[in-house]
Amino acid sequence: MKQVKEKRFGIDIDGTVTCPTSLVPFINDAFSLNITLQDITKYDLSEALNIPLDQMRAWFDETEPAIYASSPPADGAEYILSKWQQQFHLLFISARRKHLFEITETWFKEQKILYDHLELIGSHNKVAAAKRNGVDIFFEDKHDNAVMIAEELHIPVVLFNTPYNQDSIPDNVIRVDNWYEADAWVHQWIKTNEIGPITRP
Known part of the structure; x- marks a missing residue:
């Protein structure tokens, strides 16, 4: 099975490996709200929740490590x-900033999730990192990232469905609802070596 082991998976962390609801309790507590994930229909939290950008940014900078x-x-x-x-080779590529590496590394150890590479690039533009690491498939929750990676690198991108990523997608971006569906699609892709509709469990 040498060919299978050589596949290299680029994987986002927040909202992909972590539950996309993770920051909701923190938002509700800080801003005296009572929202659910379904209320976050845009990736930009300031826009989605009608909170001034400077206020949202300051809150996030302060709360990010705890989240x-x-x-x-x-x-x-x-x-x-x-x-x-x-x-497979698992390469986690996140927009988190580099000073959060220790918190990130500790979280992976606590969850007992092993990896071959962990990179915090401090930017949502993951194309260069994905290309440098020779990624065969990418896993993402941010719509713009998914489309950009798919179109510029010509690789399939698995997009985890959330209320904030419902814009249209090109053919080589594949929507899934959870990791079990992602696994089903991956093994179908490997078997057929082509992008096809997911067979849902």
């Missing part, structure tokens, strides 16, 4: 990623 330290994994992430680690 990352306490984020629960997304449904199925631990199980599927542990299974994949035996078969």
